[in-house]
Amino acid sequence: MDNSIQVLSDKASYIASKNTWIEGLAIEQLLSTANLPNMIKVVGMPDLHPGKGYPIGAAYLSCETIYPALIGSDIGCGMGFWQTEINIAKLSIDKLERQIGNIDQPDIRHKYNLGTIGGGNHFAELQKVSKIFDEQLFNHYQLNAKKLFLLVHSGSRGLGHQILQNQLSRFGYQGLPDNSPEALNYLAKHDNAVAFAKLNRQVVAERLMTNLNTQGNEVLNVCHNFLEKVTLAQKDYWLHRKGASSATDELVIIPGSRGDYSYLVQPIKCENLLMSLAHGAGRKWRRADCKGKLDKRYSMQELKRTKLGSRVICEDSSLIFEEAPQAYKSIDSVIESMQQVNIVKVIAQLTPILNYKTQGGH
Template structure:
């Protein structure tokens, strides 16, 4: 839910309402992109390809298919959640953060690879925190110096493999189903609920403050988690 608005004009232009609940979905191509990359590396190793070659065009076409599939996944997840909640909603933002696109930097044309980086030229974006922290709606400031990109989230402090060892002596899975902010977490995967614990992530405010201080964003609104559904897709949530 919208906790507070810090840029009223930009928020008004977003079409969002403070009285509305917002549904945030984080999902990709569910293995399709990884399979495409694996086939490519097996055939060409990590060497580049001439951009006008048939092999490059084939790879980029498959890359675009994976992006489209990921968008469809997010739309389907949102639709199913809304059905379960007996609610209605409409999409406002859909921004990928793992992809490649043509780009010109310092007068030189090439290809920009984003891995966990949000593009700054698609209007308002959300920089999410952990399930136990705020998320931020921000207005990017297009910047060549930052390679036209922003942080795509708070970022991890701990590797996934170490989370359960660090936390299991302090918290049971049941205890992790409530956050310090009072929000509820639904997750039946005992490993995942530790891997995605708020303690494993950086403070979102520190990330957003750094981006704002660097002149790369204008914060618009702070979002507070109410309910978080966590699933790896391999087990029922």
């Protein structure tokens, strides 16, 4: 077990097997975050990669102080996963591609872009089960490998962005005493954004399933950018997760890039690793470097097909390069690292069929 836990200091460690690539800057950022006032412990996940000052793919435990900037602007961002009624036996990707339509315009119920996926690494993806590793758990959750699944990765859209901008303009990156009016005000707004993000994933799924003329059952809807109060050894702490899934959720799906597999897992709680998991594959290349590395080798049209035979709907020329599979780590190395430290039980592997990012034109 300990072979995959890399200890950096008495407060900082990260999970990585010998096959897991972690950028040096991400490790530097993890160490500097460990030195924030009242920070007790930080743990990097195997998808750890550099962010704007703080790394993404980590959990941070503090005492008596909260750090809104650690959570970032996409409060409540996470994964929703639905079992649809679309039969794999009668599958036509051409038909699905025609039917999926355009959901880039917001749902009329809310001003903060409700029901839209957003940019960056957010997406919705139709997937099929390619391997079942734990038949008993798969059946326990009444999953059906003969039907397609829908995965939605999105967050709190304009609402979370507004909350963080307001926070930074007033307090910068400093922490807030957890019993202060300012902290309580942030926490109320944070909880609202988490609820909005969860609803957003549901509305995205509804809109897509309506277009695809199907219905679905929600298997899970969990977030990986949020703050919660936890009690460890009879003492209260604040656990910040930035690109880290919670091991207290019953089920979690951990996606790779748009050209890689996703894994449905059952978390195994480990307090030493801050009851957290990876949330995805993690970036290997910075966004600004992607076009230069790829545009001489691939056209936009070529990047709309993947090595797994899936298709990509993305009419944003920057995004199609920034989110290319080559820009991400291998999801298998991330899953392997977590298995080695015994924090996941893998239930099934899923293969992408159709990945929706944006139809463009807005």
